[in-house]
Amino acid sequence: MLNTSTLHSILDLARWAPSGDNTQPWRFELTGDGGVVIHGFDTRTTCVYDLDGHASQISVGAMLETLSIAATQFGLRAIAARREHISDERPTFDVRFVEDASLPPDPLAPYIQQRRVQRQAMQTTPLGQAAEKALEASVGEGFTVVWRRSLADRARLAKLLFHSAKIRLICPEAYEVHRDVIEWNCQFSNTKIPDQALGADPASLRLMRFAMVSWQRVSFLNRYFAGTWVPRIQLDALPALRCGAHFAITARQEPQGLDDYIAIGRQTQRFWLTATKLGLQIQPQITPLVFSRYANAGRRFTTHEPAIHLAVQVAAKLNEEFGPSYRRIGFMGRIGSGKAAESRSLRRPLEELLISGEPTVE
Secondary structure, eight states: OOOHHHHHHHHHHHTTSOOGGGOOOEEEEEOSSSOEEEEEOOOTTTOTTSGGGHHHHHHHHHHHHHHHHHHGGGTEEEEEEEOSSSOTTSOEEEEEEEEOTTOOOOTTGGGTTTOOBOOSOOOOSOOOHHHHHHHHHHSOTTEEEEEEOSHHHHHHHHHHHHHHHHHHHHOHHHHHHHHHHEEOSOSEESSSEEGGGSOOOHHHHHHHHHHTTOHHHHHHHHHHSOTTHHHHIIIIIHHHHSSSEEEEEEESSOOOSHHHHHHHHHHHHHHHHHHHHTTEEEEEOOHHHHHHHHHHHTOOOOSOHHHHHHHHHHHHHHHHHHGGGGGGEEEEEEEEESOOOSSEEOOOOHHHHBOSSSOOOO
């Protein structure tokens, strides 16, 4: 039977998996026989970006892959089985560990804690054929990586992201998310995103903090001071230009349900850790995917009508860029060489993630 110390070491690494807005949508329950139950959850009722819980499901998949990678350092194979007949809002996995003397430590394990988001400028130096091939090989069967490398490619995606970013800035439902997930005046945060990791300059951060006090302030700046322009240029358009390439991790078929998004998360984490191993930085760019899915499904995600029309335009622009296959994109972002971010989201201590029985999520 696996001893508790080893299991804690594995889970201590697993908790470093990426999650949207640092929500960490998982809790760990030790079973007493050397196994663990993973209690996942999603934020679909409180976060406009978590459409049908899919963003959280991707995060849970990334955590399961991280756990599997961590287990190999102890000569263990982690086998996860999802419990059936449980709501997709609370995906639950039973994980057992099998000793395997022939199993080598996964070479990605040393990079689990090094992986981070870089929202600031990267080098525009091309990744190179060897790096691209390594990244393409990192995703499993059934997935491919689509690249956009040239300056013209990056300019088109900068324009797309510029339009998509406006939705999150004029949508009151998105404001509520941003208000709650940013931790001000800090370099690190265990439960949120530190403001210094947002990629904005100090003056812009001061303005953002002033505006985020209320939706009325945001609306006033948007209407009378072109308040969406500066953040869209600084946080979306310019970074989209200043990178080595953009990528899209694309599934063989359009993802539909929980298992598909869990699989996307597992492949995304291997891609991201491989990039970290290669000395490359990544910034996710999933909001165009989320808003386009709302548009394609004809679902209203906001009370602000112009934002709904913009989402339809974003879906059309994604179709122009990637063709109908854009509906099969599970994860996209920008990538490039450069210095790792000095400010970052950390994680809750393992003690806060260990529970007995069903979790109570804050």
